[in-house]
Amino acid sequence: MVRIPGENADDALSRTTDDFSRPSDVERLVSDIDLSPYLDRADDPVEAPLPDPVPVSTATPPLLALRDLVTDPRFTDLFARALREADPDFRELFPRDASGVLGEFVRAMSWALETVENARGDEAEVAQVVEFARHLGADHRKLELSTRHHQRFGEALTSTLRHLAGPGWDDRLSTTLGTVYRVLTTALREGAAAGHGPARVGATVVEVLRPTRDVVVVRLISDVMVDYHPGQHLSVLTPYTPGVWRRFSPAMPANPAGQIEFHVRDVPGGALSGSLVRGVGVGDRWVLARPLGLLEVDRTEPVRDVLMIAGGTGIAPLRCLLMDMMRHGANPRVHLFYGARHPGDLYDLPTLVDLAATAPWLTIQPVSEEDTDPWWAGARQELPRTLHRRQTGTLVDVVTGWGSWADRQVLLAGSPEMLRATVRGMVAVGTPRENISFDRP
Template identity: 35%
Template sequence: MVDAARLKWSWGEVAAHGDQVPLFFYSTLFLEHPEVREMFPVSMAAQRDRLVTALGRVVSDVDNVDALVPFLQQLGRDHRKFAVVADHYPAVGAALLHTLEHFLGAHWTPELEKDWTAAYGIVAEVMSGAAEDSARQTPSWWDAEVVSHDRRAIDLAVIRVVPDQRLDYLPGQSIAVESPYRPRMWRQYSPANAPRPDGTIDFHVRLADAGQVSPALVEFTRPGDRLRLAAPMGTGLVLPDGPPRHVLMLAGGTGLAPLKALTEQIASFQDGRRVYLYWGVRHAGDLYDLPALREFAERSEWFHVVPVVAAGPGPHTGQAVGVALRQARWLDCDVFVCGPPGMVSQSVAALGHAGIPEGQIHWESGVSGLPAEEALS
């Protein structure tokens, strides 16, 4: 039996050493098992953050099996795109124990080693089992061809791809993308369309500060290039089951993408739902998809789009959530929020303060609990 309190205390002591922890871990792993180095990107900065975040999540939920197991299962399935196999888990476990012993020093006891060994054994078993189950159903990744690259702004492109094999996903989910210009670096993007008969998928990609994958996709990618796509992830923005309710959508920037996919899905139901999309951007020039949205609204009396510009001029200025809450109460609606992390957290708080039930507010709190290279869009 793992002592959860002792595990949490020890991780707190180790995590206090900051960036030294993942640096020591990966140095140990690559020194003892150099064959795994090629599985990782040349720059390890983002990967080091992911390690600390994942370990922190595991430790925080070590006494909450209902939350921990689904997280580990998703983590195991997601690691298939890195070509991780069951034989890699012992090497990672040994490097982890060595790292913990190094930073805990005299506090590293036989009892603590036993706790961490047992905890990691559970982690490895659940992750590898989920990966094996997934391998029986889907490939580790899908190869896809870029069929169009529409540069809508100096810092934004709409990219259409077609996978070699059918890639099924739910509107609102996200898909990790790898470019040959940035090998072994993956970035989560949400399809901007519901699944189509021809299998094509649209991604809205904006250049991100200090990003690695987005510049490759916006500036270098051309029609005919090949990308890799990972299995779809996330359920926070998926349309819930149950009686249909009218829908309020709050988008920030390229957070429009999954909400546009949801709108297409709702259009296929024809169940009487009305959709109100408030799209917030910094400047009017950032409304890169407004003509298409307005054309769709003209053809669909149930769909309404309201552009909101933070720094006018425009008929609606401020934040999307503020404009929406001034215009209606939305208490009987499902509300979907997507955009930069700050916009999402502020919007969710404002919606709750306005009395909208928590169960009716939908957002993606984190795909498998791991940070993307840039904010999810």
């Protein structure tokens, strides 16, 4: 026992006892390491029979029985463990907490099983599922999955569902799952094979701006040009949260120099945004993948004027569309409502004002829910003057206060909550729902 100078024997003994009962740094490190691939599978709890397996009735159609197994609350945890053991690559492809990704898989798989069952042999209904899988395969091209990956994924899925079903698992479920999985993986491969260009493109962070305490503007240069349409979003993989892909909308059109700009807000509880906003730095390497979505200005005759509504970092795809419109000699009139919680959160207003200075067809209306910035926000840039003075209120209240906008094509971008509230509010005042377009990256 080592005694600290100045302490008595009783204190030293007490400290030693406390230290002995407290886990050491080595013990904490070891407890964080997943050793399951190196342990005897016979001792793995995944292989132990469940005390309460999912009841499977022979009267239930096999597709619906598989759906009930997939949607069981225990499925995601069991499946995550099965995947980790099925192939070492899955540990890199999936984030450490795979519940979010596998939750999306559960929703997609249950929809596919229900749709095929309810189709009752209708080829058009079944084709919807196959086409969905092809689109998914095009997106999954970024993962560079091999035939081995599909095989091991299927084996892990089968073993997990068999484990959940317990004695209820039979040949009809096994055969049905095999057929469904074969059809879906074939469509996934077809979708991936139809892609053009590189599946993944590297990009280097060259500049980082922090206009507010919870927003970061990241400028990158990609190794090769990423060709996307204004208003689309890209799948992005960063080093801050391994295995987590997120969809970010570029704030500027694609160009031969490979320059790209993303706006990211720190979302409380987000799997990536917090670590990205706090940790991004010049020189970091990102991976960019296939552009998705389509938010565009309709130029078909007769051309209608445009209403754009952006909440927070939702300004990025709409600003990208505006910059692209600057390339045209003639444009429809655009009325842009740009909103945020506090006035200082309207961080992109200076850029928008610069655009409007050379675009007589563009009108900008700033909106903030509060009149002043909170004391804890710190120093912020002075906002430029705009033709229309800033209005106070929620975006939906301010926008609908001007009327129904029924003659406009309406483009929205922002958080899911903002999109829901704005669509609901605009439809309530008479905006035709078919006139409203939005994309949720």
